[in-house]
Amino acid sequence: MSEDAGRDPERYFFALLAVFPWVTLPVATVIAVARPGQAGSDRAVTLALAGLAAAWVYATYTRVPQERRRRSAPLVGYFVGLLALCVALMSRDQVFLLFTITGFLHAFELRPWQVGVVGVLGTSVVLHTMTAGLPLLTLPSLGTYVGVIAVQTASVGLGVALVERSIEQQRRRTEMIARLEATLEENAGLHAQLLTQAREAGVVDERQRMAGEIHDTLAQGLTGIITQVQAAQRVWHSPDQAREHVDRALDLARESLTEARRSVQALRPHQLEAAHLPEALGELVQRWADDRGVPVRFDVSGDPVPLNPAVEVALFRVAQEALHNVARHAHAARVGLALSYLSDEVLLDVRDDGQGIDMDADGYQGQGFGLRGMTQRVRSVGGALQIESAPGEGTAVSARVPAAPVAAP
Template sequence: MTRDARAGERPSLGTRGSAVVEEAETAHRSRLAWKEEQLRVWDLLQLTTPWLLLTVSTAIYFSWVLPHSGARFWPEAAPVLGLVVVAVLWVSLGHTLPLTRRTLRPVPAGVFFVGLLALCVALMTYSDIFLVFTVAGFFHAYLLRPWPLGVLAVLATSVALNGSAMSVWTRPTPDVLAEFTLIVAVQTAAIGVGILLTARSEPEERRREALVERLEAALHENAGLHAQLVAQARESGAQDERQRLAGEIHDTLAQGLAGIITQLQAAQRSAHVRGETDEHVTRALRLARSSLTEARRSVQALAPRELGRAHLPDALRTLTERWSEDEGVRAQVEVTGSREPLSPVIEVSLFRVAQEALTNVAKHAKASRVGVTLSYTGCEVLLDVRDDGRGFAEGAGTGFGLTSMRQRIRGVGGQVEVQSAPGEGTSVSARVPAIALGGTAEKKGKADR
């Protein structure tokens, strides 16, 4: 099989793998969204029900029941208002704050329920309209653990609610007692079954949560492995071309630069004999030597010489400082996140982007300040080069340099975004996957866990 045929097969394998991962992630997100919506509605109902029932019953009592009874606010309604204030404080401290802070514990929850039921009974002695508030006991029963306590709370709430509504305590006739017993039994059984099923399904729900977390971690790991395989495939496909270029550079460019240096050295010696100082010859000699060093570096690894002595952050700082001295423009380098050695192909690509962006600033921007930011985010590495120069209109940034920059970053699975406007400077942003040194992907799941 030829090299071109092998290169043609790699993208199709990557596409199928990416489609499988994307489909699995979409299904996973759909299940999580459905489950989160259910939990959100139930949590909201648990949180707001006592307040809603207390507000409705209090409003009806003071706006309708009390005026129609002909009683005056003092002294008949003053105790009711006091009990309502106590109920507000009790619900706030024993129910709302623990739920919002997720600090509700079994013993405090049981104490709150006893106090809540006592307040409901006290309020119902003044008016039956507070039967509405007593219904909150059924909702709080779902929060009690273990589940028999929840069923017992439902029974107590049902006895208090129906006992007051049917006047069992004032006229306990046999018919009333029979009806009361039947209603309490049915009500307790109906709501208690829900509490029992909820308690029985909780361990299964926890196992499902653990399975979902493991699946999510596996999906993140697969995504990292996929990015690693794509980068390795591209690097492997380019290896033969690198070897060919290395041979041509060695046989042509390197030999030619060596000859240039020899000739310039002879010219420098001649100028010294005549007592003349040729600044241009000296500068050309320095540039030629630098080019020869770069050519030899290309033969060895096709990587910038700055990266041969340091990792990407230090190489970028060296590049920017040297550029700032040559161009007379203030430049600042900032590195954020946890620094990790990256794959050489990733570091070279980002370095070349910064190099090209700074070159464009020197040629076109007429800027007074330049900022270079390198950000390690765990699963990705971001490079941003921005200036305060004259910028350019939309659609104007289509030169060879920007096109080459985009192709280079796209070749390692990343993307480049250029933002600019006349008079507002330019920002060049590159985003690439964090493929670590040695071919292992920087795992996002590791940072999450």
């Protein structure tokens, strides 16, 4: 229901209050003046009082805006004058009882509602006294007089209190609707702002993803190529040995080119296309060990299950980056890689016995893209990455991600 529909009953009620005296006063005046057997002066007095009543209602009620009328002092003054004019008119002719009923209706506009009940009481006293006269000083007469006024006041006064309560509830409802509309407008603005931020964040995430892909493919591939070319230079005097390194460099170049193309297309690493994570990691470990000449122990525990592709890609890239860091920085003699399938998690551990790193060094976590890239990848699939190391004690990289199994193709 709209706000306007909710206010229709109130609007109609106050329209009735405004129209009522302009219907009853002319009707009562015509009837009073038309009665036969009156002198011209009597009709003139009646018309004068009726005109004065009309002027009073117009000047102090009809032409005053409703919001101003609700201020207690001006409306109380109007109401007292109205009752005085009703007494004068009913003293001329009791037909002006019709006009006096206006007091009952206009008492609904007196604020607070207790003042309205007093207005109803005053109207009831005027109405009953002018029609039945003052009571005799006897118990039955006084009882009837007081009883009639009390019943009228109680019945109409209850309506005044209920209307006041209804108007207050309507006012609160209107304020609440206004606040809700303001909140909706504010939420619409916030929604638009969030959409803009989401688009901007999407651009940033895509840039970070591409940076990670470039780091994981081109950068590592170029590093491997440089290593093989340098090895070939050292044995250049022996063509057979040098050719072996050159062939490996060529294979790395082809693989890096293919991987770069796939990264641009946001595809999975080619090792994961024909195999699941354990097989892909086994191939990665074997190739890395052959290229570096460092033994790697690879263990798989638990029951391997096909995982969400995003989870498998994240763990594969972590292993790839960790092995890349071992080759560049650790100078390790042994490396171990363990993949563990638990009931609700998958763990990946990469450990080496190299020279280690100082985890307390200021700014270490911010050096290089590799560690940040690993952390972002694991977090993107709801996991966590932990690095433990100390100078001379090797390094351990542990990734923990939720197991999100999918049906095997």
